[in-house]
Amino acid sequence: MRLENLTAFVTGASGGLGLAIAERFIAEGATIVAADIDRDRLDQMAETIGADGDQLTTVVLDVSNYDDVKAAINQAIADNGQLDILINNAGFSPKGTYWLETDIAEWQRVLDINLNGEYFCARSVAQHMIDRQGGRIINISSSAWRHGGVAAGGGIPYTSSKAGVIGLTRSLAKALGAYGITVNAIAPGPTHSPMTESWLPQSQDKLSESIPLGRVGEPKDIANAALFLASDEASFITGQCLDVNGGLTFS
Numbered sequence: 001m002r003l004e005n006l007t008a009f010v011t012g013a014s015g016g017l018g019l020a021i022a023e024r025f026i027a028e029g030a031t032i033v034a035a036d037i038d039r040d041r042l043d044q045m046a047e048t049i050g051a052d053g054d055q056l057t058t059v060v061l062d063v064s065n066y067d068d069v070k071a072a073i074n075q076a077i078a079d080n081g082q083l084d085i086l087i088n089n090a091g092f093s094p095k096g097t098y099w100l101e102t103d104i105a106e107w108q109r110v111l112d113i114n115l116n117g118e119y120f121c122a123r124s125v126a127q128h129m130i131d132r133q134g135g136r137i138i139n140i141s142s143s144a145w146r147h148g149g150v151a152a153g154g155g156i157p158y159t160s161s162k163a164g165v166i167g168l169t170r171s172l173a174k175a176l177g178a179y180g181i182t183v184n185a186i187a188p189g190p191t192h193s194p195m196t197e198s199w200l201p202q203s204q205d206k207l208s209e210s211i212p213l214g215r216v217g218e219p220k221d222i223a224n225a226a227l228f229l230a231s232d233e234a235s236f237i238t239g240q241c242l243d244v245n246g247g248l249t250f251s
């Protein structure tokens, strides 16, 4: 098992990709603190995974609230004695109307969750990782930051927030490298999950024609990448963005 004796704090853990990451990490021996804004889905997750209480705890958390994030991470450290891995996965993709008519509040909400939330979590866990001289931070971005996303209302703040995640990843990698902490991003392409269920099933055949590997993503594809970045094998990799999209974009 590749993550034995390690504890990971996973945000958005009851969603498609977060759930797959949590399941995969548990199977590799990790203890998971699963944080999500959705209490019902967290309960459902605990039932689905069926891990014993020692390997999974859940916490209701809005990652856009810094005080709550700090409290949740401090509690996770107190409960487990350590946090080795942070998976910044919580995200929100608004349904778009014409972009010039989108509420400014919507723009702010997307940035609050997708960018501020990742910064708040990283900031809250950093001192603990510095004190322990090690840790892994994995930020979930999106292929949208490379190809510009969709031009509809929700696509513009979403793409901007996910590009911001790449800058955050690189600057945190510089700030934390001296302490043995790696910071990397994963940029998934279109992947089956609750976030994409309203449009991806109908579009996947057409979309797959433009993907060299000929299919869209599955949550386990992202979980595999997160496992690699969290593992010993990735100990000399930092500040990178791992594109997991079947070749949809090349950097």
Ligand SMILES: NC(=O)c1ccc[n+]([C@@H]2O[C@H](COP(=O)([O-])OP(=O)(O)OC[C@H]3O[C@@H](n4cnc5c(N)ncnc54)[C@H](O)[C@@H]3O)[C@@H](O)[C@H]2O)c1
Pocket (backbone or CB within 6 Å): 011, 012, 013, 014, 015, 016, 017, 018, 035, 036, 037, 038, 041, 061, 062, 063, 064, 089, 090, 091, 092, 093, 113, 140, 141, 142, 143, 187, 188, 189, 190, 191, 192, 193, 194, 195, 196
């Ligand atoms: N599915 C895709 O095609 C795709 C592609 C690129 C990037 N991503 C990114 O992957 C991540 C996971 O997305 P997913 O596809 O699993 O979507 P999802 O909607 O299934 O999961 C997102 C999870 O985040 C949680 N969440 C939302 N707002 C939150 C908040 N304020 N605080 C805490 N939790 C919150 C939701 O409750 C949900 O469980 C997101 O960051 C998303 O932007 C997804």
